[in-house]
Amino acid sequence: MQQHDEGFRGGTSRAVRLESFGGPGALAVQDVPAPEAGDGQIRVRVTAAGLNPMDWFMTSDAETAARFGLSLPCGFGTDYAGVVDQVGGGSKGYAIGDRVFGAALSRAVADYVVVDADGTIVSGVAHHTPDGVDDRTAATLSIAGSTAAAALAILDLGPDDTVLIGGAGGGVGVFAVQLARIAGARVIGTGSPSSAQYLRSLGADPVAYGDGLAARVRGLDARPLTAALDLHGTDAVHVARELGVPDNRICTIAAVVDGIPAANGASAGPDALENIARLVAAGRLRVPIAATFPVTDIRAAVELQASRHAHGKVVVDL
Structure with a gap:
């Protein structure tokens, strides 16, 4: 496994977690063991996470969470963008330092996320971020x-x-x-x-x-x-x-x-997100960012996103 050690926090990292299902008040930033990339996986140092209605809907109660395969303790958020800092054995198509964006079901608002090099939203998936697309914007795409x-x-x-x-x-x-x-x-x-x-x-x-x-x-x-x-x-x-x-x-x-x-x-086509990212990079599609919040203000970020009054996307910085 290849690893980039700069910024590695002694084996621990921050992640937004829920110890009980519910509204924004159930969210907390916790110190957790930093995940490690296994065979066929990459680890991403997350710089930004975009919020979606599905994030708080999935974790609103135990019955809904179970429908999505979630159990306590549970992470939060799905869209992310950042930089690859670990590459597991057998992982192809990614190198340390690559800028990527993607989705990792209910665990993206964290310092690190581990995803399959060839995965799905459940196992985690990554796409290369084109030049000309900043991380905040990339974190809203998936x-x-x-x-x-x-x-x-x-x-x-x-x-x-x-x-x-x-x-x-x-x-x-x-x-x-x-x-x-x-x-x-x-x-x-x-x-x-x-x-x-x-x-x-x-x-x-x-x-x-x-x-x-x-x-x-x-x-x-x-x-x-x-x-x-x-x-x-x-x-x-x-x-x-x-x-x-x-x-x-x-x-x-x-x-x-x-x-x-x-x-x-x-059900989107296999090239859908890459095509959208290219449109953004070319200036043909823009993504308005309504507000950004530090991860320590995760509750306020979710409250704004859930209000449906934000004209544009809400992004959490890590």
């Missing part, structure tokens, strides 16, 4: 980016499409709106009245969510609606159906609706 890519692959948008994206101002919406625009589609994005300027900055035509949404969409000077993606619940699904969009051109990520395809990050 979950939201792969989820948006999977959903848009189902919709197969093109220049003749007008797509309604429900919950367009959220973490997945940041990617979904811009990827839809890159595909040539017109985007109508739902959000609160206060998010209208933010949605315009992403390339969407904003429309307020809530009662009367179908009438507001009809009232826009737009081509007929041809597709819809609901990132929050089912409102966009019902409006799309009312406006004549066929079920096979509607997609959800957070709700199950009979006849409507659903997407999640695990």
